[in-house]
Amino acid sequence: MTSLLVLGGARSGKSRHAQARIEAVPGRLAFIATAQAFDAEMEERIARHQADRDARWTTIEAPLDLAEALARAAQEADAVLVDCLTLWLSNLILGDEDVAARSEELLAALARCPVPVAFVANEVGMGIVPGNALSRRFRDEAGRLNQRLAQEVDEVVFVAAGLPLALKGAGKFAAG
Numbered sequence: 001m002t003s004l005l006v007l008g009g010a011r012s013g014k015s016r017h018a019q020a021r022i023e024a025v026p027g028r029l030a031f032i033a034t035a036q037a038f039d040a041e042m043e044e045r046i047a048r049h050q051a052d053r054d055a056r057w058t059t060i061e062a063p064l065d066l067a068e069a070l071a072r073a074a075q076e077a078d079a080v081l082v083d084c085l086t087l088w089l090s091n092l093i094l095g096d097e098d099v100a101a102r103s104e105e106l107l108a109a110l111a112r113c114p115v116p117v118a119f120v121a122n123e124v125g126m127g128i129v130p131g132n133a134l135s136r137r138f139r140d141e142a143g144r145l146n147q148r149l150a151q152e153v154d155e156v157v158f159v160a161a162g163l164p165l166a167l168k169g170a171g172k173f174a175a176g
């Protein structure tokens, strides 16, 4: 089934773009959230996102077990949105997980996914080189993960200032 990767910076409109693309698919929709609410502001943000999704959506929260969540979501829904890969990567690094193994697991789950799936990820690393090793590792791993996903998916879009820029396979995702 076709797949989409939506890249962008913070508050670029990437989540909104990905949600709209998935909502164009008829039927039941699954939202896999990798975020965790650690404070009241994040709780409010999450509540706003939930209110923005209609009754077609179900939510699965998967801060670490993304491959398993994708396989499960694909059985219950006609299309799946994963938001976001970069936060998932951050959860893996902070949890001292094996990033390479987890990434391979995710790519295998994507290859087996029977329904359209869209991933949201941050384009990080366009600023100055971070001053500490952990941030530099995160930046490198995020770039690597985006490249891996971009190779595998049918369509890649970069969103800046709310505007989508086609990077690969324009319109191929969930067409027809």
Ligand SMILES: Nc1nc2c(ncn2[C@@H]2O[C@H](COP(=O)(O)OP(=O)(O)OP(=O)(O)O)[C@@H](O)[C@H]2O)c(=O)[nH]1
Pocket (backbone or CB within 6 Å): 008, 009, 010, 011, 012, 013, 014, 015, 016, 032, 033, 034, 035, 036, 037, 045, 046, 049, 050, 059, 061, 083, 084, 087
């Ligand atoms: N745990 C949880 N997280 C959610 C839920 N809905 C959305 N999120 C998270 O909300 C985050 C995106 O929200 P924002 O931080 O407002 O968006 P942003 O990435 O800064 O901005 P955009 O580029 O406009 O998408 C993602 O990391 C999602 O995982 C939910 O139901 N549960």
